[in-house]
Amino acid sequence: MKQNERIELIQKQLLAWYKKYQRDLPWRRSRDPYAIWISEIMLQQTQVITVKPYYLHFLKTFPTVKKLANAKLDSVLKCWEGLGYYTRAKNLHKAAKTIVSDYQCQLPSSIEDLIKIPGIGPYTAGAIASIAFDLDEPVLDGNVMRVLCRLFTIKTNPKESDTQKKLWTLARKMIPTGQASFFNQALMDLGATICTPSKPSCETCPISDCCKAKKAKLQHELPLKVKKKPVPHYDIGIGVVWKKNKILIDQRKDEGLLGGLWEFPGGKIAKNEKPQACVKREIKEELAVNVKVNNLLIIVKHAYSHFKITLHVYECDYVSGRPKAVECAAWKWVSLDQLDDYTFPAANHKIIAELNKKHQGNQS
Numbered sequence: 001m002k003q004n005e006r007i008e009l010i011q012k013q014l015l016a017w018y019k020k021y022q023r024d025l026p027w028r029r030s031r032d033p034y035a036i037w038i039s040e041i042m043l044q045q046t047q048v049i050t051v052k053p054y055y056l057h058f059l060k061t062f063p064t065v066k067k068l069a070n071a072k073l074d075s076v077l078k079c080w081e082g083l084g085y086y087t088r089a090k091n092l093h094k095a096a097k098t099i100v101s102d103y104q105c106q107l108p109s110s111i112e113d114l115i116k117i118p119g120i121g122p123y124t125a126g127a128i129a130s131i132a133f134d135l136d137e138p139v140l141d142g143n144v145m146r147v148l149c150r151l152f153t154i155k156t157n158p159k160e161s162d163t164q165k166k167l168w169t170l171a172r173k174m175i176p177t178g179q180a181s182f183f184n185q186a187l188m189d190l191g192a193t194i195c196t197p198s199k200p201s202c203e204t205c206p207i208s209d210c211c212k213a214k215k216a217k218l219q220h221e222l223p224l225k226v227k228k229k230p231v232p233h234y235d236i237g238i239g240v241v242w243k244k245n246k247i248l249i250d251q252r253k254d255e256g257l258l259g260g261l262w263e264f265p266g267g268k269i270a271k272n273e274k275p276q277a278c279v280k281r282e283i284k285e286e287l288a289v290n291v292k293v294n295n296l297l298i299i300v301k302h303a304y305s306h307f308k309i310t311l312h313v314y315e316c317d318y319v320s321g322r323p324k325a326v327e328c329a330a331w332k333w334v335s336l337d338q339l340d341d342y343t344f345p346a347a348n349h350k351i352i353a354e355l356n357k358k359h360q361g362n363q364s
Helices: 003-021 033-042 048-061 065-070 073-080 087-102 122-133 142-151 161-174 180-193 275-287 336-341 346-362
Strands: 233-243 246-251 266-268 290-303 308-320 330-334
Touching: 003 161, 003 180, 033 048, 033 087, 033 122, 048 073, 065 087, 073 087, 122 180, 142 161, 142 180, 161 180, 233 275, 233 290, 233 346, 246 275, 246 336, 266 275, 275 290, 275 308, 290 346, 308 346, 330 336, 336 346
Parallel strands: 233 308
Antiparallel strands: 233 246, 233 266, 246 330, 290 308
């Protein structure tokens, strides 16, 4: 079978399958480009089941791009709290302002304009252009890359630039004219539910007869699995600093992975340094405050995409010094029940839960 004939068969079979078996997702019930944009940003590196409640809550809180643009960044981050990759939320806020000021509150439809907007790369631009505006633009997320690598037995690293170019070309070639929206979503659904990373369900795949990997019995070997580098681990000393019934928290500088979020002060434990000594040193360096380090409150283990951390959390008493934002953006003394008003990284939520468990009844 010639490639063009094979692609036509894939288009026909996949669209028929999608019509019958497409996933019922809340963002598919809307053609509003704003709502589709929000969903695509949330779905970056995050599973559908996690995104669903956040998506609904976010749209309820910020129903229009103007509402989002006029909101305070702290409010946007609080609405995003727990979803991770907070740069996405900051880019959404920044992008909303751009859309309001430069595009009269309307998300642009062209790829050229979309990729000018903060947080929108080639994949997201293609998804918005095809799904929201019915343009014949391809998408290439992890699911689509996996499907294409198996369909066409691509044996090179899918993340290498040459392979990426090849995959984009294939993705574009496969789009049935005027049906990019359904076809792109069908490819994504197929990768998410049938052509999965491990144990693909080839027996239920609607296009298995067109799959070169299945024919060659390579479906379990493709895409090429690149050996991952060891994930670094860091031990962190954290202090919950009490002054009467108030707790000292600080805000991270607006940069890096968790920029702009609030946290309990602390930092990396140096080689041969005891956790308690680290807590005392870091709080002094971060906020110019002297503390007495008391008992261990909790040990929290948490994994990010590229590293892991273990938080050694100690309760501390304030001793002296007026807090200053030396190595942070801001600081505040807050009561235990006010902690919920601030956006904390996910690892800090276990600290807050432990504090509530231990001290809630003692607050006045």
